[in-house]
Amino acid sequence: MKVWLQKVRTRLSRFREAFRRKPNRFLLHLGEQAAIVVQGTEALVGYMMKPSKKNAARVRALEKNADEIRRILIDDLNRSFVTPIDREDLFTLSRAVDDVLDYAYSTTHEMDILGVVPNDHLRAMASLLHQSAEELHLAIERLEKHPKIASDHALRVKSIGNQMDRMYTEALAHLFDEPKDLKHVITMFKLREIYRHMFHAVGSTEQAADIVSDIVIKFY
Template identity: 55%
Template structure:
């Protein structure tokens, strides 16, 4: 009887937080696959990024459906939607990075590997932040701050990479290669920007919760 009563009054897990955690988890896995691709370009690793992107998109569709069918949400619905979109964008850019590298026949270099490694760390911090949001918002804020710091480091590498491009062109062939790499670098930078936005939204949610 006591066990039944405890189950009855036990707080139910927040459905939206659960979905956001799942989405952040798939995003982290997808970025991990991106890093593996940058270390060892292969169809297997490229497919892994694409698969994670599909799985994350499905979670986002479910989350939006839940939002549309729920009148009262535990967190502002705008924040839920915006956080989900920002996390989704990170993985979208990870996928387009790989996709365009394949299309443009661009090989990974040290700049891409450095940005990929930092992006992986950022995705991990966002994932942890979402996990801690419900029960430990202060810890979630710490992870958001770390994610933002990592975005700054990615942007530093991005600027170094762009500067290196403009020092190298010697002929038309080099210019074409420069344009290809600049496009890929931009995708990585955009992924970092969206990770930064996810961290900002996490921080906003924490402020509203505390």
């Protein structure tokens, strides 16, 4: 009797294994892309702490790596007749994730070209961006098997976005506070552009989080 039960259990186990849902390769690509964004924003934090060619080059290299993953995802989308999640949602989510590192690279590149030195506002913004990237990565990683948890992480991204709104406004207010001379005015306009890149980078994580939330509602 025990031997018979064991055989039945073995067959059931094999049956379940055969029909187990395969991992969504599109979400795997997106998870990989988001993981690189986490590394890239961490590199940006490092740049803000110690601006150097080496740290800037790391941000650039990771941005290129993320671009490659996005190209692979788009190629898979073009080759697929049917997708488990809406094709447009996958494409726009990947684009929003990609935008995060595009802004991070633009930040380091322009700071280097314009000779902008990191200040406390930029360091705080970079830290907030990194936190948002981590939450976005977790949202995408949990999307397939734990959609409710994915939604929770997406909401945290939105919360961080609200913090960034306040931080950006405060930084601008401080920037325009009593310009002393022409040199100060020039620095002011340079910093405003850099602040704007950081603000848009976090905004891109929010856009991606919104798409994750939409996917949960539509497909899970």
